[in-house]
Amino acid sequence: MATLEAREHAHPAPEAHEHEHELGFFRKYIFSLDHKIIGLQYYFTSLFMALVGGTLAMLMRAQLGWPGREWPLLASLFPGGFQGGQMTPTFYYALVTMHGTIMIFFVLTTILSGGFGNFLIPLQIGARDMAFPFLNALSYWLFPPAIIVLLAAFFVEGGAPGGGWTVYPPLSALKEAAPGSGLGMTLWLIALFILILSFLFGGLNYITTILNLRARGMSMTRLPLTTWSLFITAVLMLLSFPVLMAAAVMLLFDRLGGTSFFVPAGLVVGGKLIPHAGGQPLLWQHLFWFLGHPEVYVLILPPMGMVSDILATHARKPIFGYRFMIGSMAAIGFLSFVVWGHHMFVSGMHPLLGTAFMATSLVIAVPSAVKTFNWLATLWRGKIRFTSAMLFAVGFVSLFVTGGLTGIFLGSPAVDIQLTDTYFVVAHFHFVMASAALFGVFGGTYHWFPKMFGRLMDERLGRLHFWLTFVGIYGTFFPMHYLGTAGMMRRIYSPDVYPHLQHLGGLNAVISVSAFVLGAAQLIFAYNLFWSMFRGKKADRNPWGANSLEWTVPSPPPHGNWGAEEPVVHRWAYDFSVPGAPQDFIPQTVPALPAAVPGDGGAHGASGSR
Amino acid sequence: MSAEDAVMEEQRVLASDWGGGKSPVGTSWGKLMMWLFLMSDALTFAGLLVGYGVMRMSAGRWPYQYNIFNINAVVGPMTFILICSSVTMAAAVAAARMNDHRKVRLFLGLTILGGLMFLSMQAYEWSHFIGEGARLTTNPWGVPMFSTTFFVITGFHGSHVTSGVIYLLVVAGKEGRRRYSAETIEIAGLYWHFVDLVWVFIFTLLYLI
Numbered sequence: 001m002a003t004l005e006a007r008e009h010a011h012p013a014p015e016a017h018e019h020e021h022e023l024g025f026f027r028k029y030i031f032s033l034d035h036k037i038i039g040l041q042y043y044f045t046s047l048f049m050a051l052v053g054g055t056l057a058m059l060m061r062a063q064l065g066w067p068g069r070e071w072p073l074l075a076s077l078f079p080g081g082f083q084g085g086q087m088t089p090t091f092y093y094a095l096v097t098m099h100g101t102i103m104i105f106f107v108l109t110t111i112l113s114g115g116f117g118n119f120l121i122p123l124q125i126g127a128r129d130m131a132f133p134f135l136n137a138l139s140y141w142l143f144p145p146a147i148i149v150l151l152a153a154f155f156v157e158g159g160a161p162g163g164g165w166t167v168y169p170p171l172s173a174l175k176e177a178a179p180g181s182g183l184g185m186t187l188w189l190i191a192l193f194i195l196i197l198s199f200l201f202g203g204l205n206y207i208t209t210i211l212n213l214r215a216r217g218m219s220m221t222r223l224p225l226t227t228w229s230l231f232i233t234a235v236l237m238l239l240s241f242p243v244l245m246a247a248a249v250m251l252l253f254d255r256l257g258g259t260s261f262f263v264p265a266g267l268v269v270g271g272k273l274i275p276h277a278g279g280q281p282l283l284w285q286h287l288f289w290f291l292g293h294p295e296v297y298v299l300i301l302p303p304m305g306m307v308s309d310i311l312a313t314h315a316r317k318p319i320f321g322y323r324f325m326i327g328s329m330a331a332i333g334f335l336s337f338v339v340w341g342h343h344m345f346v347s348g349m350h351p352l353l354g355t356a357f358m359a360t361s362l363v364i365a366v367p368s369a370v371k372t373f374n375w376l377a378t379l380w381r382g383k384i385r386f387t388s389a390m391l392f393a394v395g396f397v398s399l400f401v402t403g404g405l406t407g408i409f410l411g412s413p414a415v416d417i418q419l420t421d422t423y424f425v426v427a428h429f430h431f432v433m434a435s436a437a438l439f440g441v442f443g444g445t446y447h448w449f450p451k452m453f454g455r456l457m458d459e460r461l462g463r464l465h466f467w468l469t470f471v472g473i474y475g476t477f478f479p480m481h482y483l484g485t486a487g488m489m490r491r492i493y494s495p496d497v498y499p500h501l502q503h504l505g506g507l508n509a510v511i512s513v514s515a516f517v518l519g520a521a522q523l524i525f526a527y528n529l530f531w532s533m534f535r536g537k538k539a540d541r542n543p544w545g546a547n548s549l550e551w552t553v554p555s556p557p558p559h560g561n562w563g564a565e566e567p568v569v570h571r572w573a574y575d576f577s578v579p580g581a582p583q584d585f586i587p588q589t590v591p592a593l594p595a596a597v598p599g600d601g602g603a604h605g606a607s608g609s610r
Numbered sequence: 611m612s613a614e615d616a617v618m619e620e621q622r623v624l625a626s627d628w629g630g631g632k633s634p635v636g637t638s639w640g641k642l643m644m645w646l647f648l649m650s651d652a653l654t655f656a657g658l659l660v661g662y663g664v665m666r667m668s669a670g671r672w673p674y675q676y677n678i679f680n681i682n683a684v685v686g687p688m689t690f691i692l693i694c695s696s697v698t699m700a701a702a703v704a705a706a707r708m709n710d711h712r713k714v715r716l717f718l719g720l721t722i723l724g725g726l727m728f729l730s731m732q733a734y735e736w737s738h739f740i741g742e743g744a745r746l747t748t749n750p751w752g753v754p755m756f757s758t759t760f761f762v763i764t765g766f767h768g769s770h771v772t773s774g775v776i777y778l779l780v781v782a783g784k785e786g787r788r789r790y791s792a793e794t795i796e797i798a799g800l801y802w803h804f805v806d807l808v809w810v811f812i813f814t815l816l817y818l819i
Contacts (some may be wrong), residue, residue: 125630132639164699205643207646211642212637213639215630217624219623219629220628242654244657245657246657249658253746253758253762257746257747258759259747260754261665267775278665278755468786592619593618
């Protein structure tokens with residue numbers, strides 16, 4: 001707080017870019033205040049966490065595909081998790097929990113809002129940087145400590161928590177409840193606590209920056225949809241994460257102070273009566289899902305915005321229904337706060353309440369369908385260029401529809417009670433939220449890579465990466481619908497322990513092979529990414545013929561983004577294939593009519609924030 | 611779109627509050643950010659107070675607060691002092707707008723003093739309860755959840771007041787070196803008023819009803 005107004009007078013600082021050459025490596029790439037560098041820091045740290053989370057998923061599939069099999073090589077790599085060459089149930093549950101936690105909070109949230117959000121927001125709105133660059137850097141620098149604390153959970157006594165990413169009490173509240181409920185669980189909560197602070201600092205910056213620092217002429221209804229989606233996402237984060245923070249405070253008191261917010265009376269653990277009494281485990285579920293449901297939209301809204309921009313650019317057509325796209329994102333954002341009960345249909349809630357949550361949940365299908373049809377209408381009769389970015393954007397729509405349809409099944413209590421905590425749910429959210437968001441990340445990477453590094457990614461490797469990933473995802477997650485309807489439980493360690501699941505062994509092996517193909521395909525991406533950074537074809541400032549402001553500056557953009565004069569915006573970002581125009585795109589900085597230019601861009605100077 | 615329409619549209623957007631190049635709500639980013647932070651923080655307190663409500667409803671019997679809290683001699687005056695400190699804070703903001711440095715220092719000092727008095731009375735209240743046998747998990751007057759929610763929620767609020775006092779001290783230090791604007795004080799005031807407002811809710815929910 002203390003530095004608030006000190007920065008205020010220093011910002012925006014048009015002279016800052018002149019000092020670029022004086023900065024050493026350390027100041028330029030490590031402790032940088034530049035939003036682009038912070039974005040890339042977020043991006044690469046999240047990719048590292050994706051590698052960790054993906055490895056955990058591969059280990060899970062090794063166990064589920066061939067339960068009870070001995071893996072001498074894996075056992076030597078992870079000595080704590082294997083006994084006699086076989087994976088232990090405790091380790092398996094730690095894998096499940098940490099895979100979910102890492103992928104949701106430490107990969108998708110951070111790479112989308114932290115990575116793309118930081119990199120793109122100032123560039124797309126015509127600002128020189130975020131409103132409060134120091135807070136922005138602080139937001140990133142809370143991320144690595146959170147990672148260290150989280151991953152430390154693997155190495156403490158009892159190992160990482162095993163209660164699932166939703167950490168329901170009493171498993172998460174009592175140290176004695178399970179091996180991972182000891183110090184590992186406490187570390188999990190502290191890691192989340194640090195990360196929530198990081199999200200808070202980030203979200204404050206995104207919202208104020210988008211509201212206050214837009215370039216002249218960049219009205220809210222001229223913003224690219226990517227920025228709109230990041231704006232709504234930041235609002236969701238700002239309003240939902242503090243509730244998880246409050247819940248985490250109470251859970252920490254239960255664990256460390258012996259209180260009983262979430263622990264009911266009369267629990268017997270390990271043959272001993274627990275002294276706690278008077279708590280409500282369901283309170284945690286309510287508070288958690290009040291965050292948890294907006295959180296899944298925190299993961300899917302930014303890809304929705306990015307995909308809208310990619311589809312329009314690579315189909316050479318204006319986005320269809322621009323205002324409806326904004327309205328439907330706002331509607332989804334609002335509805336996300338009133339649907340949390342659909343995660344709790346089996347918690348014994350009053351049927352009338354369940355019906356109310358069903359109604360609000362199913363209403364989300366309306367704005368989602370509006371978006372889907374708008375994407376299809378954008379593609380309709382477009383001059384589609386099947387670049388890697390475009391393939392992933394189209395793939396996003398496919399995955400979103402597949403996962404969205406099963407969401408309608410699960411939104412209905414009558415069906416959900418049957419399918420709760422089965423692989424049907426796993427299939428649903430891996431399509432609609434996990435894979436779709438991942439496709440947004442990939443599409444965004446192929447699309448904005450030239451802006452980030454001034455080089456193009458290899459298109460042939462990109463297409464190969466797309467097809468293997470697309471087929472791998474359907475091969476992995478689509479059969480899980482069948483597993484779920486056949487009754488296979490969501491977090492089961494081995495399907496062999498129940499007779500009615502034993503016939504699913506073959507299907508589980510097929511899923512595991514698909515998952516390994518999917519995992520291996522990501523190595524192509526990693527190779528392409530790092531190879532292209534140094535050896536890729538040089539990109540000019542606008543390789544795709546796109547309209548938004550980031551494509552009017554050099555690739556990569558200099559510190560301060562705009563040189564001496566900030567841009568002035570004269571149109572929306574989707575003037576593609578305008579009849580009579582000399583090119584099939586008209587950047588946002590091109591005046592509507594040459595006569596309509598009100599003076600030059602320098603007249604307003606640095607009046608950005610006030 | 612005809613040429614005339616295009617010119618009209620151009621002028622309309624550039625003249626509009628939301629047309630970019632300025633703050634649409636006429637607020638600096640610093641003040642806007644504080645408002646957003648307070649919204650977020652309000653939800654943290656809301657989460658805790660919802661937890662309190664659920665605990666209290668599920669407990670069945672809740673101790674009668676008037677037998678436990680000394681509302682007339684301790685909690686009432688505490689609340690009064692905190693509300694008074696909001697008044698002095700507002701006076702500091704008004705003085706800062708008029709560039710009256712002497713008054714800014716005076717009223718900031720009084721606000722800090724109010725915050726410190728509130729905190730010391732809270733410390734007295736806590737130590738008094740602890741002396742009578744109340745702990746985070748035990749309560750000599752009935753259900754343990756009564757003490758749990760009391761210590762967690764007033765403690766969380768107390769830590770906010772403590773941060774507020776430190777924040778105001780930093781602002782006052784800047785004032786001393788004339789490195790501040792009236793808005794710095796106004797933003798600090800927003801935080802201070804928020805902490806007071808939250809106390810009104812806590813006072814009502816934990817002590818009165």
